[in-house]
Amino acid sequence: MEQELLYPLTNKCRFDQKLDGLWDFEFDRESQGLADNWTAKLPDPIKMPVPASFNDFFTDKDSREYTGDFWYAKRVFVPGSLRGKLIGLRFGAATHRATVYVNGQEIRSHEGGFLPFLADITSAVKFDEENLVVLEMNNELHRDALPAGDTAVLKNGKKMVKPFFDFYNYSGLNRSVHLVATPENHVVDYTAVSTLGDDLATVHYTVTTSQSVGSVSVTLRDKDDQIVATSNGRTGDLVVQHPQLWNVRDAHLYTLTIQVTANDNLIDEYSDEIGIRTITIAGHQIEVNGQPVYLKGFGRHEDSIYAGRAFDLNVEKRDFELMKWMGANSFRTSHYPYDEEVYRFADREGFLIIDEVPAVGFKMAAASFLGGLDQSFFDGDWTEELYKKHLDQVTDMIHRDKNHPSVLAWSLFNEPDTSSKSAVPYFEKMFAATKALDPDQRPRTFTLNEDDTFDTSYCKQFPDFYLLNRYPGWYHKWGYEISDGEAGLREELDKWAASDIDKPVVFSEYGADTQPGLHKLPSVMWSEEYQIELLQMFNRVFDSYDFIRGEQPWNLADFQTVEGNMRVNGNKKGLFTRDRQPKEAAFYLRHRWLDIDNNF
Ligand SMILES: CCCN1C[C@@H](O)[C@H](O)[C@@H](C(=O)O)C1
Numbered sequence: 001m002e003q004e005l006l007y008p009l010t011n012k013c014r015f016d017q018k019l020d021g022l023w024d025f026e027f028d029r030e031s032q033g034l035a036d037n038w039t040a041k042l043p044d045p046i047k048m049p050v051p052a053s054f055n056d057f058f059t060d061k062d063s064r065e066y067t068g069d070f071w072y073a074k075r076v077f078v079p080g081s082l083r084g085k086l087i088g089l090r091f092g093a094a095t096h097r098a099t100v101y102v103n104g105q106e107i108r109s110h111e112g113g114f115l116p117f118l119a120d121i122t123s124a125v126k127f128d129e130e131n132l133v134v135l136e137m138n139n140e141l142h143r144d145a146l147p148a149g150d151t152a153v154l155k156n157g158k159k160m161v162k163p164f165f166d167f168y169n170y171s172g173l174n175r176s177v178h179l180v181a182t183p184e185n186h187v188v189d190y191t192a193v194s195t196l197g198d199d200l201a202t203v204h205y206t207v208t209t210s211q212s213v214g215s216v217s218v219t220l221r222d223k224d225d226q227i228v229a230t231s232n233g234r235t236g237d238l239v240v241q242h243p244q245l246w247n248v249r250d251a252h253l254y255t256l257t258i259q260v261t262a263n264d265n266l267i268d269e270y271s272d273e274i275g276i277r278t279i280t281i282a283g284h285q286i287e288v289n290g291q292p293v294y295l296k297g298f299g300r301h302e303d304s305i306y307a308g309r310a311f312d313l314n315v316e317k318r319d320f321e322l323m324k325w326m327g328a329n330s331f332r333t334s335h336y337p338y339d340e341e342v343y344r345f346a347d348r349e350g351f352l353i354i355d356e357v358p359a360v361g362f363k364m365a366a367a368s369f370l371g372g373l374d375q376s377f378f379d380g381d382w383t384e385e386l387y388k389k390h391l392d393q394v395t396d397m398i399h400r401d402k403n404h405p406s407v408l409a410w411s412l413f414n415e416p417d418t419s420s421k422s423a424v425p426y427f428e429k430m431f432a433a434t435k436a437l438d439p440d441q442r443p444r445t446f447t448l449n450e451d452d453t454f455d456t457s458y459c460k461q462f463p464d465f466y467l468l469n470r471y472p473g474w475y476h477k478w479g480y481e482i483s484d485g486e487a488g489l490r491e492e493l494d495k496w497a498a499s500d501i502d503k504p505v506v507f508s509e510y511g512a513d514t515q516p517g518l519h520k521l522p523s524v525m526w527s528e529e530y531q532i533e534l535l536q537m538f539n540r541v542f543d544s545y546d547f548i549r550g551e552q553p554w555n556l557a558d559f560q561t562v563e564g565n566m567r568v569n570g571n572k573k574g575l576f577t578r579d580r581q582p583k584e585a586a587f588y589l590r591h592r593w594l595d596i597d598n599n600f
Pocket residue numbers: 165166167335415449469509554571573
């Protein structure tokens with residue numbers, strides 16, 4: 001669990017320099033790098049872009065599919081002007097695990113390929129010199145790690161991942177690395193939680209500093225840089241008269257500035273943009289500022305051509321333009337926390353985010369989908385170690401993202417095996433352990449898979465609202481049989497309707513693989529016509545039940561997966577192609593969504 005996850009910035013007190021660009025890179029096929037002193041020098045490196053997944057740059061399959069240890073290295077100049085400050089390297093994501101060395105000194109390790117971590121290198125750094133930064137990394141999958149999978153050893157001795165999930169195991173330094181410097185006495189963390197009054201709002205804040213000395217003052221400024229509230233102390237209330245509330249697709253942000261002073265000297269300053277809003281679940285309604293919202297959006301992936309799972313500002317900009325064009329207002333960070341810039345986009349654009357940890361593949365049936373076993377996942381002897389990592393990553397996700405107004409809810413699992421009673425103790429522990437992590441107490445949920453229905457799931461008691469992944473028309477009752485698929489879906493939803501459950505239901509996955517340009521009259525599966533017919537079927541169903549409060553088809557765009565006889569160079573369920581051009585269904589769904597008010 002990380003102590004420091006604040007987003008880096010440069011100001012009078014702080015220094016932040018992105019280390020994007022070409023790093024030295026080398027596969028360590030024999031896992032001998034440490035023994036052979038690679039912490040001092042990579043023997044025969046190539047150049048590798050950062051941020052980027054290494055996989056798709058290569059032209060040979062052994063390199064693209066490489067599984068095991070690999071190393072990065074870069075010489076980093078640290079200016080003498082930073083003397084007296086804490087010097088750190090902040091990694092946006094190192095997938096899936098890394099150990100950091102500076103000038104040959106081991107600094108720290110980190111497990112979890114989708115969340116940031118800070119390496120304090122103060123003790124190892126040389127000022128006004130180049131410093132050798134080296135990372136030893138590994139991208140193997142294991143059942144006791146997130147995301148879940150296996151790593152096989154082929155007869156030729158090469159390793160190969162067997163994901164229990166349907167996205168490619170893109171690996172590397174997928175997000176930016178920052179050289180950062182902060183004062184020894186600095187802001188470590190803050191929280192800001194809003195409550196609304198009659199034409200006023202109260203932002204209750206807390207500030208954590210690395211040292212107890214020094215005074216803290218907090219200022220809130222509006223978009224015109226006018227001070228609207230101030231307060232002193234490491235905890236307090238900022239009372240805002242006539243607040244401009246953050247709303248869905250009508251975002252208003254304020255700048256919160258924290259200053260630490262001692263003897264009238266400014267010691268540290270940290271600023272961030274926050275939104276004043278509340279999130280509540282009221283019966284079967286999801287409410288923002290007490291107003292019902294209807295979620296229109298997507299399951300997504302951080303995925304694009306060339307750099308794999310790397311965060312790419314250009315792709316993110318295009319994706320938001322596409323989602324706004326569609327009339328969308330939300331998305332799920334399927335199936336892992338995304339780069340921090342994504343949440344800042346959503347804060348500015350007024351999108352709601354269901355923030356998901358990579359607790360994906362916790363289901364042997366998913367493995368059997370890719371050749372695994374058929375036992376219940378939570379009966380495995382790996383669950384104790386898995387739980388520790390799972391809780392660690394939920395904790396860091398909430399710690400990192402808790403101050404974003406765009407974050408609506410936390411998804412603690414994607415499609416876990418809840419149709420076995422052995423899941424219940426694990427869920428009881430996880431939901432109890434995470435209840436108090438979010439100062440804003442946002443709803444917590446997880447997605448229910450096809451096999452985890454109203455009748456078969458033993459874990460319906462846990463989520464604050466339900467996310468249903470349902471695939472009639474594709475994985476079963478497909479093609480001309482889709483009418484039976486609709487009937488089966490309605491039968492299940494009739495049971496939800498007849499039950500005493502009064503919580504919102506959001507459809508978080510449904511869709512059809514579609515080859516762009518494939519047309520057939522009448523339709524066949526994989527044709528653009530069929531993708532529309534399938535969406536029309538689901539929309540008929542959604543419009544029949546008032547407790548369905550959101551629709552997020554799978555997926556915004558086509559994305560890369562492992563090879564398989566069910567994948568045509570990746571997953572093609574996108575409403576847009578992988579290079580972000582619309583399929584026919586995008587125009588159909590846009591027409592529907594532009595007619596549905598965000599507060600419907
Ligand atoms: C059947 C598993 C549910 N869902 C998970 C998602 O990650 C996959 O990409 C999607 C699909 O198979 O298209 C299905």
